[in-house]
Amino acid sequence: MSKRETLKRLLSYLLNDKAGFAVAAIFLLFAVVADVSGPWLIRIFLDDYVAQDYYPPNVLWGLALAYIAVTVLSGLLHYAYGIRFSRIAIEIVQTIRKRVYASIINQPLSAFDYVPAGKLVSRVTNDTESLKELYVQVVASFLQATALIIAMLTAMYLLSPTLTVVVAILIPSVVLVMYYYQRRSSPAYRDSRDLLTDINSVMSESIQGMSLIQLMGQEQRFSERFADLTEQHFNTEVRIVKINGIYLRPLIDLMSGVALISLAALFGWHGNELIGVGVLYAFISYLGRVTEPLIELMQRLSLLQQAIMAGERLFELMDAKQHVYGDDDRAIESGTIDIEGLNFSYDSKTQVLTDVNVSVKEGGFLALVGHTGSGKSTLASLLMGFYPVQKGALKLGGRELSTLTQNALRSGIAMVQQDPHVLSDTFRANVSLGRDISDEAIWQALEQVDLADYVKQLPSGLDTAIGTGDITLSAGQKQLLALARVLVDKPRILILDEATANIDSGTEERVQQALAALRNTMTIVVIAHRLSTIADADNILVLHRGHVEEQGNHQQLLANKGRYWQMYELQQTRAHLEELEQIACGETETHEGIA
Structure with a gap:
């Protein structure tokens, strides 16, 4: 101009x-x-x-x-x-x-x-x-x-x-x-x-x-x-x-x-x-x-x-290309996911995903694993509609993702990110995010993610401001809060991008129990680093440099003794070494106390 x-x-x-x-x-x-x-x-x-x-x-x-x-x-x-x-x-x-x-x-x-x-x-x-x-x-x-x-x-x-x-x-x-x-x-x-x-x-x-x-x-x-x-x-x-x-x-x-x-x-x-x-x-x-x-x-x-x-x-900025959504405003009634021949590149030069094929049934549990840069988060972003599908097909509930309106897409699929953003506002505002949601629904969501007891003990309860004064949240609490945000809206498909990475083992167990109960009402897609958290997955997609190297359930992939088996063995060895180190430290402290 x-x-x-x-x-x-x-x-x-x-x-x-x-x-x-x-x-x-x-x-x-x-x-x-x-x-x-x-x-x-x-x-x-x-x-x-x-x-x-x-x-x-x-x-x-x-x-x-x-x-x-x-x-x-x-x-x-x-x-x-x-x-x-x-x-x-x-x-x-x-x-x-x-x-x-x-x-x-x-x-x-x-x-x-x-x-x-x-x-x-x-x-x-x-x-x-x-x-x-x-x-x-x-x-x-x-x-x-x-x-x-x-x-x-x-x-x-x-x-x-x-x-x-x-x-x-x-x-x-x-x-x-x-x-x-x-x-x-x-x-x-x-x-x-x-x-x-x-x-x-x-x-x-x-x-x-x-x-x-x-x-x-x-x-x-x-x-x-x-x-x-x-x-x-x-x-x-x-x-x-x-x-x-x-x-x-x-x-x-x-x-x-x-x-x-x-x-x-x-x-x-x-x-x-x-x-x-x-x-x-x-x-x-x-x-x-x-x-x-x-x-x-x-x-x-x-x-x-x-x-x-x-x-x-x-x-x-005003004339920049806007995100293009479809015109199908019908709600997503089924949590099925169908991906066929999916290819994607951020810069049209380097392929990030190549020929990805996977199907997830209603109420299914799909896990995405792989080393850093394998394409896990990119696939999750494509499922959320953050980027347009360049080649191949991606269907949610039997309908092409590109045909869905923003309202249909955002109400039908939700994501909890690894590093969620928390507003400098009250707990109520952070969970509702401007949506018309009752306090009862907010408390129910907080119960599901094991945050309700913590919020109830605060002087102002849901009206307590986060990020100001003496109230700050740990990394794990932020992820639990982000999970509560999506649970109040009850989407058909829920994506967890390393959402349990910063949660202690006790809280993680409760979240796993909540997700197990939700599987009856929604499809779960989990990007996981700790393989122990996805042992119950119906299908595990093992990605390597944008390719699907293996897929199957936990037992099948261990029996294949491929890349998943190698990752699992490494984690088991690391966990065993950490356990031995903790025992050794405990014995040392005991001897010092006797002395």
Whole structure:
């Protein structure tokens, strides 16, 4: 999208509130008339009364009161215009911010695979604030300046067409300066905005990964990286200051001075026989009121450049491809899963899954095992509809996943992730997540995951806030809470992505019992690292580098003595060594106590 198209699209938002814009325009029109009236009244006073040595009291008092009235009225009308336009600008910024956010959360997960979170946050916050400056500072000033210039030139022409020609020469000269300023400043402002985004991104990532940075002793490296970006941003800002210092006020002041000298020279040549003193005063006053808006416009061009850059980035997000769902809104009534010839790649180069075939009956228990990078989580993400199926077939309840609406898919299949996100809110809000769920259903879900007793002992129960004050959850409790979230909605298919990895053996046993009871009502898919947790699975899919190397139940795979058997033996050996180590430690402590 070109700069002109971006600016045109940004300005189109002004028409969202046509009535408000019309009211602002009326305020501006009357304010400009009041601005023009002041110097005109002074011209009458000088030429018609002072030059004639004629001072009628009533007329002079009338002119004085009229001058005071139009001055006060001008200030009030400009204030009303500014308030009205600021309101319009804030509403536009809110609209754009909402649309950008809605676009972000509706994009497919693939859009976030290579985009740092800090850059997205910067766009939603900083870039939308830049747009507010566009409407409040640039557009409002441009309309005001344009109206003033037209009104002042009209008043000048009515006073003296000859002097108006001298002043009018100033306008195209300023336009030419503005053109060259835009050409020089645009790249600098783009670099400044990009560097500021990078700075925010580094800051966000550093705060999020502070424990890792300190653990690995990388404070110096990150500090140097941040300092380098800050230095680049400083140099870019200095370049902008130099450009502004040349093209903004100095050149406009120079041209204004030339126009003023020309007026004085013309007045001195012809004398006051052709041009009265009052007319000259009015022209000088009008000239000042013409040049000031032009200088203000030049100064606002920097904000215009920033706003256009921000608009390009925001529209890029708003126009980004949205996640595409089907139009079949019928609820998933069966928990069957059928996968045939499934292939998938994140970047269209490296295959992550190749020719995966598996079927799961209603109420079945499917386990996915394999080493890191084997494709387990990718297969779970495809089942959730986070990524589109590229090749092959994936059916839920006998229907192609791609044909299901978002509502049908999200109500029919749910996932508990390995590292679930917990809101800084109450237990009730964390379980319901905005859904209309009764407290009774929430307590029932918490009972199933063995969290009810813990929540009941808290002072505020379900109203206890998490992540604030003294209440924090362990990694295992977070996973139990995430499991309770999906159990209240009773999906037809439940996926557990290493959801029991951080739970102690006692709690894990209770969760296993709860899942065994749920198998009568839903299909369970478990991504497991500890093979002991999936011994009861109907079918175990052993993945290796995206291929299905083996599948069958626990006993069948052990009898085959393939990769699953090797993984199981390694875990059994490790568990046995840990048990021996614990016994040895216990004996050592006993001997030390006797001694």
